Amino acid sequence: MASRIRQPKTTGTYVRRGLVIAYLFLLVVWPVSLVVQHTFSGGLDNLQTALSDPDVVFALQLTVYVAVWAVVINTIFGVGVSLLLVRYDFPGRGILSALIDLPLSVSPIVVGLALLLAYGGNNGLLGPTLQDAGLQVAFAPLGIIMATAFVSLPLVIRELVPVLQEIGTDQEQAARSLGAGPWQTFRRITLPSVKWALLYGVVLSLARSLGEFGAVKIMSGNIAGQTQTATLSVEEKYQDFQQGTAYATSFLLALIAVAALVVVSVLRPKENPDGD
Amino acid sequence: MTTEIPLAPGAARRRRTRSATSLTRSSGLGLGIALTWFSLLVLIPLALVVIQSADDGWGTFRDTLTNSQTAAALRLTVEQALIVTVVNVVFGTLIAWVLVRDSFRGQRLLEVIIDIPFALPTIVAGLVLLSLYGPDSPIGINVANTERSVFLALLFVTLPFVVRTVEPVLLELDPEVEEAAASLGASRFTTLRRILLPALAPAITAGAALSFARGISEYGSLVLLSGNLPNKTEVASVRILTYIENGNEAAAASVAVLLLGVALIAIILLQVLTKVVSKRG
Numbered sequence: 001m002a003s004r005i006r007q008p009k010t011t012g013t014y015v016r017r018g019l020v021i022a023y024l025f026l027l028v029v030w031p032v033s034l035v036v037q038h039t040f041s042g043g044l045d046n047l048q049t050a051l052s053d054p055d056v057v058f059a060l061q062l063t064v065y066v067a068v069w070a071v072v073i074n075t076i077f078g079v080g081v082s083l084l085l086v087r088y089d090f091p092g093r094g095i096l097s098a099l100i101d102l103p104l105s106v107s108p109i110v111v112g113l114a115l116l117l118a119y120g121g122n123n124g125l126l127g128p129t130l131q132d133a134g135l136q137v138a139f140a141p142l143g144i145i146m147a148t149a150f151v152s153l154p155l156v157i158r159e160l161v162p163v164l165q166e167i168g169t170d171q172e173q174a175a176r177s178l179g180a181g182p183w184q185t186f187r188r189i190t191l192p193s194v195k196w197a198l199l200y201g202v203v204l205s206l207a208r209s210l211g212e213f214g215a216v217k218i219m220s221g222n223i224a225g226q227t228q229t230a231t232l233s234v235e236e237k238y239q240d241f242q243q244g245t246a247y248a249t250s251f252l253l254a255l256i257a258v259a260a261l262v263v264v265s266v267l268r269p270k271e272n273p274d275g276d
Numbered sequence: 277m278t279t280e281i282p283l284a285p286g287a288a289r290r291r292r293t294r295s296a297t298s299l300t301r302s303s304g305l306g307l308g309i310a311l312t313w314f315s316l317l318v319l320i321p322l323a324l325v326v327i328q329s330a331d332d333g334w335g336t337f338r339d340t341l342t343n344s345q346t347a348a349a350l351r352l353t354v355e356q357a358l359i360v361t362v363v364n365v366v367f368g369t370l371i372a373w374v375l376v377r378d379s380f381r382g383q384r385l386l387e388v389i390i391d392i393p394f395a396l397p398t399i400v401a402g403l404v405l406l407s408l409y410g411p412d413s414p415i416g417i418n419v420a421n422t423e424r425s426v427f428l429a430l431l432f433v434t435l436p437f438v439v440r441t442v443e444p445v446l447l448e449l450d451p452e453v454e455e456a457a458a459s460l461g462a463s464r465f466t467t468l469r470r471i472l473l474p475a476l477a478p479a480i481t482a483g484a485a486l487s488f489a490r491g492i493s494e495y496g497s498l499v500l501l502s503g504n505l506p507n508k509t510e511v512a513s514v515r516i517l518t519y520i521e522n523g524n525e526a527a528a529a530s531v532a533v534l535l536l537g538v539a540l541i542a543i544i545l546l547q548v549l550t551k552v553v554s555k556r557g
Contacts, residue, residue: 077314107512
């Protein structure tokens with residue numbers, strides 16, 4: 001753990017530092033700052049134009065609505081599954097643990113295809129039955145929520161599982177032996193010790209949910225003013241030569257996602273106490 | 277600051293002696309609900325993709341692969357993802373090294389910059405790259421609608437993977453071992469080859485596998501940047517989308533299954549490679 005020992009600085013140190021900074025500047029910093037610059041090139045005009053376009057406003061509202069639902073579902077599911085994976089023994093636990101990561105390595109387009117095959121209105125496996133029961137999944141908000149929940153499914157679990165393993169069960173057992181019920185133990189003992197990991201997982205899910213594009217493109221039908229989310233609107237506006245609006249919408253989306261991530265990673269205490 | 281990084285197999289998952297209990301009635305109910313949701317959302321739909329692709333035996337696979345446009349898209353996707361993964365292995369490890377071993381003002385800012393490609397919506401990532409490397413480039417570099425745009429987009433979205441897997445391992449690694457090797461007369465290259473590389477290899481491999489898997493499945497960042505020109509800049513995801521839009525779900529499913537297969541092979545190959553490197557040290 002004593003890896004922060006100051007090593008003598010050689011020419012190599014500065015060469016490596018310079019290389020890394022130049023690489024990140026050219027790949028990330030400069031391009032991102034150009035988009036910010038484009039957004040504000042005419043003062044606040046671009047933002048005003050975007051926010052007075054009813055389709056864009058609708059798309060932003062739909063995105064927030066979908067993202068909030070997806071994050072809520074994934075948080076409840078994520079906390080439950082993490083506790084089950086770490087604290088309980090059941091047949092198939094190893095398989096479940098491996099399968100949970102699956103959504104991260106599947107292409108968003110394949111996610112869209114998979115959901116369409118299951119819930120498509122005409123020839124999906126379950127789609128027609130659900131439609132007869134009055135439940136429209138594909139090309140409706142429910143389908144968009146499912147696509148979004150799919151792609152961000154493992155993010156909360158990946159943050160929670162290592163922390164839950166690290167803290168062990170001593171305190172929980174003590175609480176239980178002193179008469180606390182399962183809910184009280186969870187709320188008073190478990191939750192406070194995993195709160196930063198949980199918050200970070202939630203923020204990652206939120207960023208991923210706000211930004212989902214491919215899977216939503218297939219499952220939503222992409223109709224402006226009805227099922228078009230913000231990322232889909234960026235594509236349409238850009239190709240429609242309304243670049244100012246595309247930049248402004250992008251800026252708003254990126255702002256929420258990056259700001260949330262930065263705030264949490266700055267606030268979150270470092271995990272290893274001697275890590276600087 | 278860890279993001280979508282998996283735990284090295286068996287690392288943290290086995291750190292504590294298990295104190296797991298068997299299921300109670302309420303936790304059993306919870307497991308049932310969780311499994312139902314997971315099956316409805318993930319397992320059944322993905323299984324349907326596999327079933328759909330095999331519906332017609334090998335016929336659909338053969339037809340899809342012999343379609344020259346699809347074959348070209350698959351070739352381009354795998355090729356570019358491979359090149360990007362190699363660049364990520366080199367630069368990702370270098371970035372992790374500088375973040376852990378060097379210390380200078382603004383280092384914290386670099387940490388945040390690494391996470392930006394994760395946080396940005398992929399369509400915005402494409403727009404971002406287009407602003408510096410597109411037709412209106414202030415530095416006169418225009419890669420839009422060329423193969424290099426695919427390379428650039430994949431490089432951007434996969435930036436954090438190797439960095440974030442190597443960083444924690446490097447933090448745990450004691451520089452004293454390297455100093456000991458050096459004081460015993462090992463050259464810098466020998467120290468790198470015999471001490472550092474074997475220790476970092478599993479993490480680099482894990483990051484490379486993630487980076488490759490993400491690379492071959494990328495879609496959003498390419499939409500505005502690559503132009504999706506058939507036989508030139510069209511990637512596998514775009515082919516799948518075209519098949520879906522034409523109502524040919526069987527062909528779409530077979531390309532999807534091929535992509536999954538390629539990802540699987542890459543991950544297995546990398547695991548074997550790691551074993552070889554670790555043993556040599």
